[in-house]
Amino acid sequence: MASRDEFAKSVTDALAKRVGVRCSNPGCRRATAGPRTEPTKTVNIGVAAHITAASAGGPRYSASLTAEQRSSIENAIWLCQNCAKLVDNDSDRYTANLLGAWKARAEEDARAAVEGFPEGSQLVVNLTLEWRRKRITSERHDYQLNVFVQNVGQGRLQNYYLEVEVPTDVLIDLTGRVEGRSDNERSLFRQMAKDSDEIAIANEKKKVRTIASK
Numbered sequence: 001m002a003s004r005d006e007f008a009k010s011v012t013d014a015l016a017k018r019v020g021v022r023c024s025n026p027g028c029r030r031a032t033a034g035p036r037t038e039p040t041k042t043v044n045i046g047v048a049a050h051i052t053a054a055s056a057g058g059p060r061y062s063a064s065l066t067a068e069q070r071s072s073i074e075n076a077i078w079l080c081q082n083c084a085k086l087v088d089n090d091s092d093r094y095t096a097n098l099l100g101a102w103k104a105r106a107e108e109d110a111r112a113a114v115e116g117f118p119e120g121s122q123l124v125v126n127l128t129l130e131w132r133r134k135r136i137t138s139e140r141h142d143y144q145l146n147v148f149v150q151n152v153g154q155g156r157l158q159n160y161y162l163e164v165e166v167p168t169d170v171l172i173d174l175t176g177r178v179e180g181r182s183d184n185e186r187s188l189f190r191q192m193a194k195d196s197d198e199i200a201i202a203n204e205k206k207k208v209r210t211i212a213s214k
């Protein structure tokens with residue numbers, strides 16, 4: 001039987017606290033700890049998930065890591081049970097790089113939450129929604145929702161994360177909706193920019209998402 005390189009409890013505890021005991025998936029971020037009915041007990045729905053698998057054949061397994069590296073905090077990401085299952089079921093979509101980015105972002109968010117917003121903090125992004133009529137006939141009305149991001153900060157806008165949820169029954173096509181988080185009632189669209197230079201210039205405005213609807 002293949003050996004599994006599990007995390008020590010000290011690693012798991014530090015991992016959870018470094019992200020404020022919340023799921024590190026930016027589309028989820030649910031709290032993973034809370035009270036149990038018994039006054040001294042807690043409930044935990046968080047998991048220290050492996051970025052590259054604990055044993056050969058597992059999701060994102062990397063043979064180049066030593067057992068020590070595989071069970072180190074660098075190879076761990078704190079997720080809720082749902083998201084841990086999600087990322088292990090589709091390792092082509094949820095790559096080690098993507099999970100690393102989630103972790104870094106979750107730690108940044110936790111740091112900002114602990115520090116509080118600095119005095120005089122500035123708005124860095126304007127979000128614009130534009131609703132256009134595309135085709136109006138007596139039988140059918142087609143519209144388009146355009147989502148724009150404008151950099152109004154001092155520096156480059158290299159990382160952002162955007163989600164738009166639309167009632168499914170008004171959509172003309174479902175291209176680009178996030179499977180797994182969309183259902184018959186609501187469709188979720190996600191836009192992610194990571195370490196990009198795409199909105200480099202101050203005041204630059206860019207259309208980041210188009211959604212066709214009726």
Ligand SMILES: [Zn+2]
Pocket residue numbers: 023024025028029030079080081082083084
């Ligand atoms: Zn989650």
